[in-house]
Amino acid sequence: MSDPFLIRNARIVDVSNGAIEAGRSVLVRRDRIEAIGRFPGWSGASLDAAGSYLCPGLIDCHVHFFLDAGPDPRGSYISSDDSRRMATARKNARLAIQAGITTMRDCAAPGHLIVRFRRQGDAGDVPGPHIISCGYALMRPQGHCYFLGGEVATVRDLRKRIEWNLSHGAGFVKLMASGGGLTPGTIPHEADLPVKIMKAAVREAHANGVRITAHCHATDSIRRGIEVGLDMIEHASFVESPGRYRYDEELTRQIRDAGIIVSPTVYSALQTARRFRAAGAAHNPGDVAAVERLEGRLINTGHFRRLGMKIIGGTDCGATNTPFDSLVDELDSYTEAGLTRTEALRSVTDMGAYYLGLSQVGQVRPGHRADLTLLEGNPLEDLEVLRQPLKVYKSGRLVHERNGGDSA
Numbered sequence: 001m002s003d004p005f006l007i008r009n010a011r012i013v014d015v016s017n018g019a020i021e022a023g024r025s026v027l028v029r030r031d032r033i034e035a036i037g038r039f040p041g042w043s044g045a046s047l048d049a050a051g052s053y054l055c056p057g058l059i060d061c062h063v064h065f066f067l068d069a070g071p072d073p074r075g076s077y078i079s080s081d082d083s084r085r086m087a088t089a090r091k092n093a094r095l096a097i098q099a100g101i102t103t104m105r106d107c108a109a110p111g112h113l114i115v116r117f118r119r120q121g122d123a124g125d126v127p128g129p130h131i132i133s134c135g136y137a138l139m140r141p142q143g144h145c146y147f148l149g150g151e152v153a154t155v156r157d158l159r160k161r162i163e164w165n166l167s168h169g170a171g172f173v174k175l176m177a178s179g180g181g182l183t184p185g186t187i188p189h190e191a192d193l194p195v196k197i198m199k200a201a202v203r204e205a206h207a208n209g210v211r212i213t214a215h216c217h218a219t220d221s222i223r224r225g226i227e228v229g230l231d232m233i234e235h236a237s238f239v240e241s242p243g244r245y246r247y248d249e250e251l252t253r254q255i256r257d258a259g260i261i262v263s264p265t266v267y268s269a270l271q272t273a274r275r276f277r278a279a280g281a282a283h284n285p286g287d288v289a290a291v292e293r294l295e296g297r298l299i300n301t302g303h304f305r306r307l308g309m310k311i312i313g314g315t316d317c318g319a320t321n322t323p324f325d326s327l328v329d330e331l332d333s334y335t336e337a338g339l340t341r342t343e344a345l346r347s348v349t350d351m352g353a354y355y356l357g358l359s360q361v362g363q364v365r366p367g368h369r370a371d372l373t374l375l376e377g378n379p380l381e382d383l384e385v386l387r388q389p390l391k392v393y394k395s396g397r398l399v400h401e402r403n404g405g406d407s408a
């Protein structure tokens with residue numbers, strides 16, 4: 001489509017107000033939405049939306065481009081070379097953009113590969129969403145996801161890693177504050193990153209003007225996260241020693257009162273629990289409460305909603321049996337936990353963007369980046385319509401058409 005162009009006769013999905021504005025036209029110039037209204041004299045390029053729904057592109061706030069979303073993501077990562085790993089990331093990115101996900105936040109990757117991958121995407125060489133990445137996540141030696149790189153033993157190591165990440169375009173800092181289900185040798189109910197390192201990381205991140213988050217399964221790791229002043233917590237699983245899932249209301253209130261944003265990543269947890277039940281064993285022998293811990297994430301999310309927590313929507317895709325088009329499944333789990341459809345959708349559009357510090361993303365509004373999906377039905381009434389968008393625009397460029405294949 002030439003530039004500028006008009007999308008005529010659309011129903012705009014106003015996620016912020018949970019409302020639909022019918023009979024609107026949207027003028028897109030370069031990568032931006034320039035204006036919304038009626039343009040009776042328009043003679044330039046245009047597309048007749050014929051009353052279909054124009055929705056902001058979605059944001060998946062927790063992904064792993066270099067994991068293959070199969071039954072054993074760690075094993076397949078370790079047995080691959082870099083070119084296979086890049087192919088996995090390309091495949092993941094394509095699946096996401098076809099599902100209308102126009103921004104993704106990568107929460108642990110081999111730093112050197114995601115830098116290359118993001119550059120290819122920015123140059124338009126690889127179809128896929130905008131990427132915000134932490135680069136290498138940072139963990140204790142042999143800590144959770146150490147196979148992706150990012151081990152730090154001292155504050156000095158930590159500073160070096162953060163400096164490398166930020167000088168290579170990282171948008172935030174990610175810590176692994178407890179063990180994880182993917183990594184044998186770690187224990188999910190143990191807070192295994194020292195407070196001293198976490199404190200230094202928070203200082204370093206904030207001194208550089210970026211936010212900091214941490215993977216926290218262990219209740220103790222959540223406690224440490226609040227103490228050191230994290231901006232966000234991923235998973236917030238609440239597992240205690242010696243391996244027991246127990247939701248902690250008092251601690252949850254502390255998270256809320258500290259203004260910490262939570263990314264509950266429910267769908268991948270449920271998928272992994274299903275896998276463990278079927279296989280009769282977890283990936284990690286140290287993960288003694290695996291199924292309860294994973295299924296607890298849905299329960300936690302209900303409590304988060306009840307307490308009015310700040311929630312961002314993310315799938316943890318790339319992890320076990322969680323493909324890159326799973327975001328609607330994640331939203332379904334939020335509605336099951338008690339969020340309204342509009343609240344669920346906002347966690348991956350305007351509110352997700354706001355909490356991630358992304359300006360001019362996540363709404364169909366003048367001045368915003370033209371990351372848009374055209375949908376057959378109203379997502380405020382039925383989230384299912386998000387799964388197969390008619391068209392997907394990234395920065396004003398048509399990158400996917402349901403009936404026409406990929407345009408990128």
Ligand SMILES: [Zn+2]
Nearest residue numbers: 062064107316
């Ligand atoms: Zn993750």
